[in-house]
Amino acid sequence: MMRRNTVQRRAIRRVLEEAGRPLGALEMLEDSKRYAPRLGIATVYRSIKALVAAGSVAVVELPGEPPRYEAAGKGHHHHFRCEFCGKVYELGGCLGGLKDLLPRGFRMTSHELLLHGRCPACAK
Amino acid sequence: MMRRNTVQRRAIRRVLEEAGRPLGALEMLEDSKRYAPRLGIATVYRSIKALVAAGSVAVVELPGEPPRYEAAGKGHHHHFRCEFCGKVYELGGCLGGLKDLLPRGFRMTSHELLLHGRCPACAK
DNA sequence: TTATTTTTGATATCGTATTATCAATATCAT
DNA sequence: ATGATATTGATAATACGATATCAAAAATAA
Missing domain, CATH: 3.30.1490 (Dna Ligase; domain 1)
Structure with a gap:
């Protein structure tokens, strides 16, 4: 997994970096459509999983809501x-x-x- | 709703007070069985809802987990x-x-x- | 005690977030 | 450009917490 560099994954990564704040899966889907118009939600979830496993994205859990995601390596905040x-x-x-x-x-x-x-x- | 004083509701309230810490619905079910052995999960959820609506129980949401509940009126903590x-x-x-x-x-x-x-x- | 009405418990159903499926497509090495 | 295969997108399936259903049981009024 994550062997190929696709427009979808580039879009998702880019959107996360540009946002500068944690995004939920649906937010990522919406924002990413700017760069990958036919992007589907399944690919968003797949990419999140891969990016988190790779350590380049961090999970942000908030009370009572589905998880959000932010670029990793930001230090304590x-x-x-x-x-x-x-x-x-x-x-x-x-x-x-x-x-x-x-x-x-x-x-x-x-x-x-x-x-x-x-x-x-x-x-x- | 909450018009009658049943053993189940007394058990649930009592367990919450005795715990002194927030309990999840399943924890409440388990602990309450001590006082109401045939208690079912539906009654736990129903009682939680009623107690929260009545203001005597507070919801405690933690990141990434289902809500827990504690006796209300404890002040900021x-x-x-x-x-x-x-x-x-x-x-x-x-x-x-x-x-x-x-x-x-x-x-x-x-x-x-x-x-x-x-x-x-x-x-x- | 009896009648009335609420409440209960078992479980089916729901709601929502996430994952699996799979044919079609895109990527990359050659 | 071609072929091998990883990836995608649409959507079906799943997970799981919570709610709805409804006959049976329990609580209160009379």
Whole structure:
């Protein structure tokens, strides 16, 4: 798998990079049609799977929603979800003091933070 | 709905309170069988729905998993998920400085934080 | 207790996201 | 350009959490 360089896979990869934010499978399908008009949803899922397995795409799971995907290798960061348009944005930076929240006996290996609100486009 | 006080609903409510941590529908089914042995999953879902609608139970959504439920009215808090046993625990307290993570133009209305790691029982 | 109405439990059905199927097509080595 | 084969797209099939169905059982009123 992933042996050949097809227009579809190039389109999917490109869209993910251009978006700069995590996209769901349907979003990827829509956006990719700009570069590969006859793209089907099956190919989107197949490509996601291959790209994730190859390590070039990361899965972004948000509560209560199907997974989204973003280009891998961005370093530690969190996300913001606009409760109006549903788009998810990437946030820079993080917070300290997380260990203070742990009760005795618990060991933390990672964490995730999600902010909710309105994005600039929906704030007006 | 919720007009009668049945052993099933008492069992479900009781299990949620005794757990002190968010439970999924199947967990609730299992635990409740102690008090209502012939309990069925349909009744669990029906009771959850009614209790949530009544405001006495809160939904806890975690990334990539079906929702869990906890007794309502606990005030702001976050959760810890043990990556070994999958149990979710309640954490006290919160963090400041969240607004610093927001880019210009974004408005935050809420947030959620999830810590991953091992619970005391799985840490050894 | 009896009658009335809600609730239950077993299970069929649904909804949605994802995967499998397979003939047609595109890619790449030659 | 040709042939071998990986890939695609349409869509059927699947997975699974949640809901709908409905006869039987349980709870409350009388």
